[in-house]
Amino acid sequence: MMDHNLHGQDALAHYAACPMAEWPPALRAHLAECPVCREEMHWLRTVEAALASWPLAEPAPGFLERLLERLAREQVPARAGQVLPWNIWVPAMTLGAALIIAALALPPQISQAWEPAISEWPRQVAPWAAEGRLTLDRGAFWAVWSGLFVATGGVGLTLALSAWNARYTRRVEEVKRALSEAADHLLKMAHRPS
Amino acid sequence: MEDPLAEWVARAQKGDRAAFEELVKRTHRRVYNLAYHFLSNEQEAEDLTQEVYLRAWRALPDFRGDAQFSTWLYRITLNTAMNYQRTLRTQEQAAGAAETLAHFDAPLPDPAAAAATRDRNARLWATVRRLAQRYRVVLALFYQHELSYAEIAEVLGLPIGTVKAQLNRARRALAALWREENGDDGS
Numbered sequence: 186m187m188d189h190n191l192h193g194q195d196a197l198a199h200y201a202a203c204p205m206a207e208w209p210p211a212l213r214a215h216l217a218e219c220p221v222c223r224e225e226m227h228w229l230r231t232v233e234a235a236l237a238s239w240p241l242a243e244p245a246p247g248f249l250e251r252l253l254e255r256l257a258r259e260q261v262p263a264r265a266g267q268v269l270p271w272n273i274w275v276p277a278m279t280l281g282a283a284l285i286i287a288a289l290a291l292p293p294q295i296s297q298a299w300e301p302a303i304s305e306w307p308r309q310v311a312p313w314a315a316e317g318r319l320t321l322d323r324g325a326f327w328a329v330w331s332g333l334f335v336a337t338g339g340v341g342l343t344l345a346l347s348a349w350n351a352r353y354t355r356r357v358e359e360v361k362r363a364l365s366e367a368a369d370h371l372l373k374m375a376h377r378p379s
Numbered sequence: 380m381e382d383p384l385a386e387w388v389a390r391a392q393k394g395d396r397a398a399f400e401e402l403v404k405r406t407h408r409r410v411y412n413l414a415y416h417f418l419s420n421e422q423e424a425e426d427l428t429q430e431v432y433l434r435a436w437r438a439l440p441d442f443r444g445d446a447q448f449s450t451w452l453y454r455i456t457l458n459t460a461m462n463y464q465r466t467l468r469t470q471e472q473a474a475g476a477a478e479t480l481a482h483f484d485a486p487l488p489d490p491a492a493a494a495a496t497r498d499r500n501a502r503l504w505a506t507v508r509r510l511a512q513r514y515r516v517v518l519a520l521f522y523q524h525e526l527s528y529a530e531i532a533e534v535l536g537l538p539i540g541t542v543k544a545q546l547n548r549a550r551r552a553l554a555a556l557w558r559e560e561n562g563d564d565g566s
């Protein structure tokens with residue numbers, strides 16, 4: 186004997202979803218004599234029958250077209266083993282370029298000049314301009330400044346690219362819309378009876 | 380189990396847009412359906428579906444194929460939906476918006492579609508919208524997407540036992556609502 190309080194109605198819900206052939210004899214026996222569970226089973230079976238043919242929710246017309254169009258605008262390419270993104274390689278290349286320029290600009294005699302230049306640097310950096318005196322080796326000076334120049338340029342380029350990337354999609358859409366509106370307007374003007 | 384979409388997935392992972400479009404064509408109705416049952420709103424479900432595929436396209440190189448592609452997509456759908464709903468909720472609170480009335484705009488049954496069963500089923504499907512979100516989603520995954528308990532457990536990140544219990548509770552909740560709507564006329 187199956188007690189509906191003891192077994193709980195989750196069991197009924199479970200068997201409601203099974204073919205009747207799979208119902209255990211105890212359940213059949215209980216249903217035969219318990220109107221409460223019979224009633225519950227009736228509603229569960231009704232629900233089950235309707236759910237068995239429950240169709241997918243229908244999207245609005247033109248949904249797939251809109252979806253594909255939106256995806257086509259996506260700039261980021263998917264690629265297995267994708268190379269580093271631009272916001273990593275641009276600064277990295279800049280830094281590399283700065284280092285190369287610095288190395289090329291350093292004169293061969295820098296090894297002798299470097300020691301005093303470094304040791305005097307903290308004192309020299311500010312007074313050097315005022316006093317018109319340059320203790321720092323000229324080659325090292327240009328190396329440092331050209332390196333800084335390239336690095337600053339790289340940061341600027343990175344920021345510019347970043348802003349461009351974010352706005353690009355929207356801008357192109359705006360231009361396309363403006364062009365098609367203008368074309369519509371011209372067509373209407375052309376077809377207007379004079 | 381062999382993933383029927385494996386070939387398209389492999390091509391899309393190499394950056395083949397046409398292959399990805401094919402994946403979209405084959406899966407979009409189910410992603411939309413799941414989004415719809417999660418959000419109970421058609422426009423939001425459409426927006427969410429777009430977002431899901433944008434994320435999927437970006438994350439595709441990371442898809443390792445240990446789950447079916449569709450299961451992976453459903454996971455993205457639910458994660459995105461949860462984020463989306465959090466944002467919406469914040470916006471609604473800010474605007475002091477009233478409780479959503481989504482379940483009142485169920486499509487009216489078509490009188491011309493005479494068949495009584497059809498009509499009754501349509502009403503019952505509409506009743507699903509009155510259920511709690513977790514019940515709607517689990518019912519959709521089981522009956523419409525025809526996922527196994529194990530697959531549902533994977534998508535929802537729940538133990539299989541919990542999935543079974545939730546499914547039974549969802550059935551009971553729906554039966555109770557249906558009974559309430561129909562009185563005791565026996566249908």
Ligand SMILES: [Zn+2]
Pocket residue numbers: 188189190215219220221222223
């Ligand atoms: Zn009973």
